[in-house]
Amino acid sequence: MSGVRKTIPLHSLFAQGRPDDFAVFHDGARLIKWREFYQRVLRASDAYARRAESSWLLDGDDFPQFAVDVFALLYAGKRAIVPPNTLPGTLRALSESGAFEARCSEATPAAHGAQRLEAIDPEAAFIDLYTSGSTGEPKRIPKTLAQFETEVSVLESQWGAEAGAASVVSTSPHQHIYGLLFRLFWPLSAGRTFDAVMCSHPGMLKERLFAFQDAVLVSSPAQLSRLPELVDLSAFAPTPKMIFSSGGPLPGAVAALFYARWGRAPLEVFGSTETGGIAWRAQTGESGSECWTPFGGIDVEQSESGALVLTSPYLGMRPHEMEDRIALLPDGRFRSLGRLDRVAKIEEKRVSLPEMENRLCEYPHVVEAAVVPLSGRRKSLGAALVLDAEGRRRLASEGRRAVIDSLRRYLAENYEDVLIPRYWRFPESIPLNERGKISDEALLGLFENRDAGAFLPVVVKEVRDEGTRDAIVLEIDVRRVLAYFAGHFPEMAILPGVVQVDWAVRYAKKYFSVSGKFASLENVKFLALVVPDIRLRLTLTWDEASKALDFAYADARKRYSSGRVVFGESAPA
Amino acid sequence: MESLKNEIKKLIVDSLGLEDLSPGDIGDDVPLFGDGGIGLDSIDALELGVALRKKYHLSIDSGDSGAREHFASVNNLVKFVQIRGQKTED
Structure with a gap:
C-alpha cells in the first residue's frame, strides 16, 4: 500500500520528508500520517529551540510523545536524555547527577514559529542512554545519531528486503536501545509503519497482528518464552512475517516451537547498549544454529581470557573488550558463554x-x-x-x-x-x-532450601562450644515456606513437635558421631507454639557415654521445647 | 465461593514460589500488583496467567483490555474464573 519504500537517513528525514499521507504509526485509536507527525515535530522543535536549556530528559512513558520529542530535540540542536526507566528514584538520581537541564514533560509547545526543519549534522546530534555498569553507578552511554544511522543501515541491509513493507508490532518498551532502534528509528528511516501500542498480553498481540495483517514482531525472551503456554500459537492468523528478539538468549526449545508453529525461528540479536548490535542467530533446532553470526562490517575476536573483543563501525573501529565470555569458531561465528563480571540479567x-x-x-x-x-x-x-x-x-x-x-x-x-x-x-x-x-x-x-516444600530451616549461625566437642548452638530461621506450613492459614500454622525432634536428630547426626538406633524419647516438653518466620536457637548436646541427645529450642524471650532422645545399641550396619 | 477464593490464593503462592507469603496473608481485595499490595511483578502476571489457564482452562486471549482488571485482586480473579473458567480435575 505504501508504494515504493525509500530509506532516508534520520538526520535529513524531516528535511526531505515523506508523502503527506504516509502512515507513520498507529496510536491505538487511529493512524498518524506524515503531515500530522511532521507538524507536531516542527512545533515541538521550535519550542525547544526557543529555550536556553541544552539537555532534555525524555521523562514520559507515552511512546507517540516520545517519538515526537526525540526528533524535536535533535532537530533543535538539543541533547536527548533517555532514562533507563521512569521510576521516581531513577529520575531523582539523574537530576542530582546533573544528567539533564530540563524535562520534556515541563516544556510548553509553541503555537507558531519556524516553517520547516533543516537537516542536522548526525555527528553532532546526541542521545544519552543509561545502563547498569559493573562498578555500581548507572552508566551514561552517549550516542550520536550517526551511530544509530549506521546501525539502521546494517539492519536494513540484513533484513530489509525480507521485511518489505511490513508494519512493526511490539511487546517491548521503547526506552532502551533495542526498542529505540527496532520500534522507532529503523521503521521511520526505512518507511515502515510502526505500532505505538505495546502489546502487554497475548490477546492484544493477536489483535494487533490481525489489524496490521502484514507485520514483523519486536519482542523479547521474557515474552516469547511464555507465549506458547498462554495461547495456542496455531490460532494466530496471520502470524508475523519475522520475529525479532533481544535482551537475552532465547531458550532453544522455545525458538524451535515458534519454528514449528509459525514456520520461522525468532531472529535473535546479541548486543548491548554500549556496543549496539553485534551478532544474530535463528535457532531452528538444527545443530550449529545456536551459534551467533556477526553482522556485516563487525569483527569479533576472542581474547586470551575468553572475552569477546569487538571491532565495530558503531565504536569507531577501535577494538573493544567486552565482559562477555565466548568461544570463537573457525568460521567466524561464536558461542556465548555468559558474563565475566558481576552484572546479572534478570x-x-x-x-x-x-x-x-x-x-x-x-x-x-x-x-x-x-x-x-x-x-x-x-x-x-x-x-x-x-x-x-x-x-x-x-x-x-x-x-x-x-x-x-x-x-x-x-x-x-x-x-x-x-x-x-x-x-x-x-x-x-x-x-x-x-x-x-x-x-x-x-x-x-x-538459598538452597528456597523452594516451597523445603523441609529444613535455614541455619544462620553455628556456634560450637570450644570446651566440649559435643555441644553446639544453631541459630535457625523457621521460614514460612516450609512444607509443614503449606496449605495452612496463619492461625493454624504451627511447626509439629515431631518435626522439632526430627530436626534435632538430623543436625546431631551432622555435627556429632551419633550412632545407634532410636530407642526412646524422654522428658519431652512442648512449652510454646513454633510459628512461621521466627528465629530460634537450637541447642544440642550429645553424651556419648549414655548415647543421649539433649535438645532445646528457645529464643531470647522463652523456651519453646526441649527433650532427650536416647539411642540404643548400634543397628546392624 | 469461599473455597474457590482459597484455591486461587493457594495457586498464587504455589505457582509463583513466593517464599514469605502464605495463602492466608493475601487479603481478598489487596492489590496483587504494584505498590501497597502483594508486590507481584510483570513476570508473575505472565506466570499466573499460565497457571490459571492450566487449572481452569481460562482463555485470557480474547484481547480484552480488562485483563489488568481481572488480575487486580483475588476477588476479581474469583469473578473472572466463575464467569470464564471451566474447572478441571487437578
Missing part, C-alpha cells in the same frame, strides 16, 4: 550486583549485603543481609514479612519490579569461600 533487565549491594547497605541497620542471581523456576535475585543489633531486634519483633516488605519498597524506588530480590536471608555473616572471598557458590548455599 528477564532481560541488566542489573549491577555491586550497585544493589551498595544501595542495600545504605538502608538503616544493614551492615553488609550480598546479592546473587538464582536460577530455578525463573531467574531471580537472592539477597543476604547482615543486620546490626537493632535490625535483628526488629526482625524478631516485626517478623520477616514486614522487614522484607519495607526493603522491597525501598528498592522499588530505583529498580524495576523483576529486579527486586524474591528471596531474602539474614545470616550472621556473609558466607565466604575457602579462599576467604565472597563467592556466588558460597552464597548459593544460603
Whole structure:
C-alpha cells in the first residue's frame, strides 16, 4: 500500500520528508500520517529551540510523545536524555547527577514559529542512554545519531528486503536501545509503519497482528518464552512475517516451537547498549544454529581470557573488550558463554550486583549485603543481609514479612519490579569461600532450601562450644515456606513437635558421631507454639557415654521445647 | 465461593514460589500488583496467567483490555474464573 519504500537517513528525514499521507504509526485509536507527525515535530522543535536549556530528559512513558520529542530535540540542536526507566528514584538520581537541564514533560509547545526543519549534522546530534555498569553507578552511554544511522543501515541491509513493507508490532518498551532502534528509528528511516501500542498480553498481540495483517514482531525472551503456554500459537492468523528478539538468549526449545508453529525461528540479536548490535542467530533446532553470526562490517575476536573483543563501525573501529565470555569458531561465528563480571540479567533487565549491594547497605541497620542471581523456576535475585543489633531486634519483633516488605519498597524506588530480590536471608555473616572471598557458590548455599516444600530451616549461625566437642548452638530461621506450613492459614500454622525432634536428630547426626538406633524419647516438653518466620536457637548436646541427645529450642524471650532422645545399641550396619 | 477464593490464593503462592507469603496473608481485595499490595511483578502476571489457564482452562486471549482488571485482586480473579473458567480435575 505504501508504494515504493525509500530509506532516508534520520538526520535529513524531516528535511526531505515523506508523502503527506504516509502512515507513520498507529496510536491505538487511529493512524498518524506524515503531515500530522511532521507538524507536531516542527512545533515541538521550535519550542525547544526557543529555550536556553541544552539537555532534555525524555521523562514520559507515552511512546507517540516520545517519538515526537526525540526528533524535536535533535532537530533543535538539543541533547536527548533517555532514562533507563521512569521510576521516581531513577529520575531523582539523574537530576542530582546533573544528567539533564530540563524535562520534556515541563516544556510548553509553541503555537507558531519556524516553517520547516533543516537537516542536522548526525555527528553532532546526541542521545544519552543509561545502563547498569559493573562498578555500581548507572552508566551514561552517549550516542550520536550517526551511530544509530549506521546501525539502521546494517539492519536494513540484513533484513530489509525480507521485511518489505511490513508494519512493526511490539511487546517491548521503547526506552532502551533495542526498542529505540527496532520500534522507532529503523521503521521511520526505512518507511515502515510502526505500532505505538505495546502489546502487554497475548490477546492484544493477536489483535494487533490481525489489524496490521502484514507485520514483523519486536519482542523479547521474557515474552516469547511464555507465549506458547498462554495461547495456542496455531490460532494466530496471520502470524508475523519475522520475529525479532533481544535482551537475552532465547531458550532453544522455545525458538524451535515458534519454528514449528509459525514456520520461522525468532531472529535473535546479541548486543548491548554500549556496543549496539553485534551478532544474530535463528535457532531452528538444527545443530550449529545456536551459534551467533556477526553482522556485516563487525569483527569479533576472542581474547586470551575468553572475552569477546569487538571491532565495530558503531565504536569507531577501535577494538573493544567486552565482559562477555565466548568461544570463537573457525568460521567466524561464536558461542556465548555468559558474563565475566558481576552484572546479572534478570528477564532481560541488566542489573549491577555491586550497585544493589551498595544501595542495600545504605538502608538503616544493614551492615553488609550480598546479592546473587538464582536460577530455578525463573531467574531471580537472592539477597543476604547482615543486620546490626537493632535490625535483628526488629526482625524478631516485626517478623520477616514486614522487614522484607519495607526493603522491597525501598528498592522499588530505583529498580524495576523483576529486579527486586524474591528471596531474602539474614545470616550472621556473609558466607565466604575457602579462599576467604565472597563467592556466588558460597552464597548459593544460603538459598538452597528456597523452594516451597523445603523441609529444613535455614541455619544462620553455628556456634560450637570450644570446651566440649559435643555441644553446639544453631541459630535457625523457621521460614514460612516450609512444607509443614503449606496449605495452612496463619492461625493454624504451627511447626509439629515431631518435626522439632526430627530436626534435632538430623543436625546431631551432622555435627556429632551419633550412632545407634532410636530407642526412646524422654522428658519431652512442648512449652510454646513454633510459628512461621521466627528465629530460634537450637541447642544440642550429645553424651556419648549414655548415647543421649539433649535438645532445646528457645529464643531470647522463652523456651519453646526441649527433650532427650536416647539411642540404643548400634543397628546392624 | 469461599473455597474457590482459597484455591486461587493457594495457586498464587504455589505457582509463583513466593517464599514469605502464605495463602492466608493475601487479603481478598489487596492489590496483587504494584505498590501497597502483594508486590507481584510483570513476570508473575505472565506466570499466573499460565497457571490459571492450566487449572481452569481460562482463555485470557480474547484481547480484552480488562485483563489488568481481572488480575487486580483475588476477588476479581474469583469473578473472572466463575464467569470464564471451566474447572478441571487437578
